[in-house]
Amino acid sequence: MGVLFIDMVGMRDKGVTGLSRLLAAFCIVAATAIFIAPPSTLADGNRIVIQPVSDDGLDEIEEPGLDDPFEGVNRVIFALNDTVDQIVLRPVALVYRTVLPRPLRKGVANFLNHARTPVTLANDILQGDMKRAETTMVRFFLNTVAGFGGLRDIAGEAGWEYHSEDFGQTLATYGVPSGPYIVAPILGPSTPRHLVGRAVDILANPWTWILWDATTLESISPTLGETISARDDALETLDATREGSPDYYVTxxxxxxxxxxxxxxxxxxxxxxxxDIxxxx
Amino acid sequence: MPLSSSHRVSRRNLLKGAVALSALFAAPLIVSAPAAASAAAEQYVASIGKSILVVAGGSQGQMSGKFRNLMARHAAISAIGVFSLGKYRSKLPGSQKSEYYSLIEKFVAGLFVKYAPQFAGNRIEITGSKARSARDVIVSSKVHFASGKAPLEVQWRLLKAGSGFKIFDVRVLGVWLAIQQRTEFTSVIKRNKGDFGALLKFLRSK
Known part of the structure; x- marks a missing residue:
């Protein structure tokens, strides 16, 4: 669920590194081809119209939501992901929090955001958003030079706020429908559009190629770092969400x-x- | 230069011009009502936002009670309650309305206590507003933290109530909370084959 929350809050993207990253990318693209948006999905891919005939016959309303034709399978994978989260990720995040003081954890999170700059910049440009591309470049320059290689978010403190972009968002701005809701093993909540975006981002990320010949531990370290750091960020939020939810999957x-x-x-x-209200x- | 026939001012064109001009002058009057509503709404959010930050930064023990008091005075509970039932809103029995609304207050206050430590900033800055209609205004704000944590963007959806406003929805991290609540409440009713009692049972358990 740590990975899941990372996507939920959109702070970082996940994947595996080196050869396994590439394999994952191709698997994701292949899997995506299987998940074709069903006819009930409307043009924007995000809205389905539910037209219940109610008692008073007057409240036919449009409920926004992701089409979920694979709910049965999704719930099974969701339960497995949740189990992995509770048994592995959450305890690891708790240890991480105990061992590392807050300023150091903040530094790690800043550095991981900094390392994601190439992907964000490429997608800023692909979306034609030159203002945000400029922000990304200024942030990279300032944080590299004055922020100890990205450990401190000097640019953010000066008003150049962090943002992240991914290819899934770029596809959305091109009008590509999201397709149905999919819970991917380990990766968590997604859609075909989002999965394709992840695959492209992995291929476009220089770290994939820099760590190509590295040892397994080295090659997975960025992903591990991102996952643990993001799970740490989400500890209280996810605990509260789980506790207050009548149906965690739906929530x-x-x-x-x-x-x-x-x-x-x-x-x-x-x-x-x-x-409307x-x-x- | 003499006017060509196409440039002559005919009676029809004169009339069109008059209509356009009157529309031009009337426009500021038309938009001034929502603009005024937005200014008042911004003041309202600045005030209520400050009160909420005080409660969020206070002691855990008294937080729920204090927040419920704020909700009773400033939240559009009946509108939130009806909205949260989505397509099942006709299932709400008149005899259970007041209990349902009271349970929503308790439920939201309980959530607030759980989430408050992460959103307890020290200052709220109003960054803009927009009126969807005369009764529906969205105010944007940023919550600043003394710890240096990045500011948190929060949007407030207000419902006009008499001469003032009530809070209908709040958006944090891109999530509208009333919309989120509607998804959860309707899922409970749906899983229980349209039984509103199942939702009441869930809310009573919280």
Whole structure:
């Protein structure tokens, strides 16, 4: 669930490194081809229209949501991911928090964000968003020179706020529909569009090629670092979410959908897409 | 230069011009109402946001009670309650409305206590607002932290209530909480074959 939350909050992208990264990329692309958006998915791939005939016959409403035609399989994989999270990731994150003081953990998170710059920059440009591309470049320069190679977010402190972009978001800006909801083993909540985006980002990330001939431990260390750091960030949030949720699967799916839409829109509120407030007297 | 026939000012064109001009002058009057509403809404959020930060930074023991008091005064509970039922809103029996609304207050306050430590900033900055309609305004803000943590963007969706406002929804980390709640509540009812009682049972257990 650590990886899951990373996607949910959109801070970092996951994968494996070296040869296994490439293999994962191809597997993901191949798997994606299997998951074709079903006919019930509308043009934007994110909205399905539910038209219940209610008691009063008046409340036919549009419920935003991700189409989930594979819910049965998704729930099984979700339960497995959750078990791995509770048995492995969460305890490791707790140890990480105990061993490393907050400033050091912050430094690690900053460095991992910094290392992701090439992927974000490429996608800023592919989306034609030169303003954000400029921010990414300024951040990289400032944090490399004055932020001890990215350990300190000097640029953020000066008002150049961090953002991340990925190829899944780029595809969304090109109008590619998300397709149905998929819970991928280990990777967590996703969609075919998001999975393709991950694969492309892995291939586009220089770290994939820099660590190509490294030992297994070295090659997986960036992924491990990102996963543990992100799980540490999410400890309280996920605990509270799990405790307060009537159906954890539904909660995470909805959080993923809303957060992913927010990422695609760079955090902007799309007023026209909000449901109306009921007129209650 | 003499006017060509196509440039002559006909009566029809004059009329069109008059209509366009009147529309131009009327426009500021038309938009001034939402603009005024937005200014008032921004002030409202600045005030209520400050109160919420004080509660969030206070003692855990009294947090739930204090937050429930704030909710009772400032949240559009009945609108949130009805909205959270989505397509099942007609299932809400009149006799159980008040208990349902009270349970929502308790449920949200419980969540607030759990999440508060992460969102307890020391200052709220209003960054803008937009009126969706005369009764529906969205105010954007940033919560700043003394620890130097990156500011947190928070949007507030307000419902006009009399001469003031009530909070209908809040967006944190890209997630609208009432929309999230609607997904969860309707899933409980759906899994229980449309039984509203199942939702009440869940809320009572929290």
């Amino acid at each position: 995470i799916k909805s959080l993923y959908r809303q957060n992913r839409e927010s990422e695609v829109n760079n955090g902007a509120v799309l007023e026209e897409e909000l449901p 009921p007129d209650v007297r």
